[in-house]
Amino acid sequence: xxxxxxxxxxxxxxxxxxxxxxxxxxxxxxxxxxxxxxxxxxxxxxxxxxxxxxxxxxxxxxxxxxxxxxxxxxxxxxxxxxxxxxxxxxxxxxxxxxxxxxxxxxxxxxxxxxxxxxxxxxxxxxxxxxxxxxxxxxxxxxxxxxxxxxxxxxxxxxxxxxxxxxxxxxxxxxxxxxxxxxxxxxxxxxxxxxxxxxxxxxxxxxxxxxxxxxxxxxxxxxxxxxxxxxxxxxxxxxxxxxxxxxxxxxxxxxxxxxxxxxxxxxxxxxxxxxxxxxxxxxxxxxxx
Amino acid sequence: xxxxxxxxxxxxxxxxxxxxxxxxxxxxxxxxxxxxxxxxxxxxxxxxxxxxxxxxxxxxxxxxxxxxxxxxxxxxxxxxxxxxxxxxxxxxxxxxxxxxxxxxxxxxxxxxxxxxxxxxxxxxxxxxxxxxxxxxxxxxxxxxxxxxxxxxxxxxxxxxxxxxxxxxxxxxxxxxxxxxxxxxxxxxxxxxxxxxxxxxxxxxxxxxxxxxxxxxxxxxxxxxxxxxxxxxxxxxxxxxxxxxxxxxxxxxxxxxxxxxxxxxxxxxxxxxxxxxxxxxxxxxxxxxxxxxxxxxxxxxxxxxxxxxxxxxxxxxxxxxxxxxxxxxxxxxxxxxx
Numbered sequence: 001x002x003x004x005x006x007x008x009x010x011x012x013x014x015x016x017x018x019x020x021x022x023x024x025x026x027x028x029x030x031x032x033x034x035x036x037x038x039x040x041x042x043x044x045x046x047x048x049x050x051x052x053x054x055x056x057x058x059x060x061x062x063x064x065x066x067x068x069x070x071x072x073x074x075x076x077x078x079x080x081x082x083x084x085x086x087x088x089x090x091x092x093x094x095x096x097x098x099x100x101x102x103x104x105x106x107x108x109x110x111x112x113x114x115x116x117x118x119x120x121x122x123x124x125x126x127x128x129x130x131x132x133x134x135x136x137x138x139x140x141x142x143x144x145x146x147x148x149x150x151x152x153x154x155x156x157x158x159x160x161x162x163x164x165x166x167x168x169x170x171x172x173x174x175x176x177x178x179x180x181x182x183x184x185x186x187x188x189x190x191x192x193x194x195x196x197x198x199x200x201x202x203x204x205x206x207x208x209x210x211x212x213x214x215x216x217x218x219x220x221x222x223x224x225x226x227x228x229x230x231x232x233x234x235x236x237x238x239x240x241x242x243x244x245x246x247x248x249x250x251x252x253x254x255x256x257x258x259x260x261x262x263x264x265x266x267x268x269x270x271x272x273x274x275x276x277x278x279x280x281x282x283x284x285x286x287x288x
Numbered sequence: 289x290x291x292x293x294x295x296x297x298x299x300x301x302x303x304x305x306x307x308x309x310x311x312x313x314x315x316x317x318x319x320x321x322x323x324x325x326x327x328x329x330x331x332x333x334x335x336x337x338x339x340x341x342x343x344x345x346x347x348x349x350x351x352x353x354x355x356x357x358x359x360x361x362x363x364x365x366x367x368x369x370x371x372x373x374x375x376x377x378x379x380x381x382x383x384x385x386x387x388x389x390x391x392x393x394x395x396x397x398x399x400x401x402x403x404x405x406x407x408x409x410x411x412x413x414x415x416x417x418x419x420x421x422x423x424x425x426x427x428x429x430x431x432x433x434x435x436x437x438x439x440x441x442x443x444x445x446x447x448x449x450x451x452x453x454x455x456x457x458x459x460x461x462x463x464x465x466x467x468x469x470x471x472x473x474x475x476x477x478x479x480x481x482x483x484x485x486x487x488x489x490x491x492x493x494x495x496x497x498x499x500x501x502x503x504x505x506x507x508x509x510x511x512x513x514x515x516x517x518x519x520x521x522x523x524x525x526x527x528x529x530x531x532x533x534x535x536x537x538x539x540x541x542x543x544x545x546x547x548x549x550x551x552x553x554x555x556x557x558x559x560x561x562x563x564x565x566x567x568x569x570x571x572x573x574x575x576x577x578x579x580x581x582x583x584x585x586x587x588x589x590x591x592x593x594x595x596x597x598x599x600x601x602x603x604x605x606x607x608x609x610x611x612x613x614x615x616x617x618x619x620x621x622x623x624x625x
Binding site for chain 1: 336339340341343344345346347348350351352354355357358359360361362363365366369377378422423426429433437438439440441442443444445446447448449450451453454455456458459461463464466469500504508509511512515554557560561563564567568582585586589590595598599602605606609
């Protein structure tokens with residue numbers, strides 16, 4: 001699928017000028033070092049022994065495979081619990097955002113409801129509200145709903161902060177689906193609900209994939225709200241658990257590296273699998 | 289683009305095809321079939337519209353409810369809070385009018401933090417723009433590397449901020465960090481530099497870390513926009529003898545106007561509000577050197593226990609952002625082509 005969005009500006013057959021090509025290869029090497037370099041370094045550091053990791057002259061390739069950092073991580077922290085919580089919150093956020101933002105975008109930008117412009121504007125305006133500055137009242141709100149220290153609270157907050165961007169993304173996708181389809185369906189006697197489910201939604205699939213991946217990644221990364229709304233250890237998500245290790249074992253770099261690797265890995269593996277759908281969606285949809 | 293429209297066109301053909309005349313609905317209930325011309329009679333149309341509006345409000349309800357709960361109500365609450373004298377969150381308080389605003393406006397640390405936010409915004413805008421444009425232009429040239437890079441180039445963005453903080457604290461560590469080692473080996477540095485511990489370097493270091501974390505998202509959006517520029521435009525420029533520099537500034541940049549405008553607005557608001565990157569690495573220090581406005585507010589609320597002053601500073605920040613947005617929309621909106 002990824003191969004289908006081949007660049008329209010590539011000239012595969014034509015030999016390009018040598019200096020330009022060399023420059024491009026050098027630029028790619030620079031980006032590779034910038035992006036993959038740090039990740040390699042963390043992985044390499046995580047399997048170094050306690051002496052090797054703080055050696056004056058760092059070793060590029062670890063001299064031995066030292067897994068004690070990882071076994072220590074499982075022995076001394078609740079990593080599996082954090083991982084499970086992060087997965088639950090991430091998947092729930094993705095699912096709810098998908099439903100809420102698709103429904104919202106459809107209502108706002110496809111059905112042209114009276115007052116829709118106003119509602120759409122208000123939702124976009126919520127971007128201007130610094131989310132983290134609402135921590136105090138939000139904490140009070142969640143407390144009055146008895147939702148402090150629940151994963152549900154995290155999901156609700158995550159959805160509220162991903163939905164506006166997702167509605168905006170879906171706007172582009174919806175506009176690309178010709179309206180004549182809806183009219184034809186209406187003429188043929190299909191009601192609005194049937195038109196939405198049977199005709200528009202299937203064509204919206206790439207947009208839906210993009211929205212789901214975006215919401216999951218947002219939730220996987222989210223730190224500020226999770227750090228305040230969740231208190232007990234068995235409800236903490238990975239970022240919170242990891243930041244606790246950061247404070248607790250400030251000097252145990254090996255353990256910290258192992259924790260970082262195991263936080264990065266699930267996200268990177270997931271993205272390597274579904275990322276192409278996300279990129280495809282952003283590339284074709286966000287441009288409108 | 290075209291490949292996404294293709295199924296749509298095919299479907300519309302199926303709907304309008306004379307021999308079938310059929311949608312899925314028709315296939316299921318052939319008795320409901322209506323001739324195309326008589327189908328949209330005014331009363332039926334009105335009924336359809338009514339049902340459509342009912343559906344629209346129903347679909348919008350969850351979104352509006354969640355936004356009201358998480359953003360709408362807390363905003364109103366912040367306004368009220370800023371007019372009271374609450375210290376620790378949740379403690380009893382009474383109405384004090386605009387006292388908190390006066391306190392905050394007279395607090396040098398607030399103004400300094402606002403100034404740092406401006407530096408933070410400008411620094412991030414420059415760093416992200418350079419990285420994202422570079423990556424997008426490279427992706428757009430296509431080729432074997434570019435097709436694979438679409439995935440790995442995104443990795444910094446999918447990594448949780450906590451992990452980003454750990455990675456860069458380790459890389460830039462003054463004793464064991466590989467960056468310090470390399471810079472000393474090639475002679476750029478004579479002594480190890482503790483980036484996040486030096487007041488002069490902390491904010492700059494944080495800007496680079498944050499740019500590393502966020503540039504991939506902008507890069508992909510820009511790449512998508514570049515893909516919409518037809519190849520013929522570039523061919524024509526080449527025929528006219530334009531060099532790559534001129535091509536970029538005269539063609540690529542203006543044609544990206546709409547996307548850049550949206551990205552500039554949303555990106556600025558997002559960047560301003562970042563707390564996690566800064567808090568996890570420096571907590572606003574050393575000696576306030578990296579304390580931007582949101583960190584100031586966070587500290588006032590959760591460390592100094594001045595909840596009401598934090599609320600007043602929040603309101604002032606929101607006003608500043610709204611002012612920026614209004615000016616930005618007024619002066620930077622691309623002209624309709």
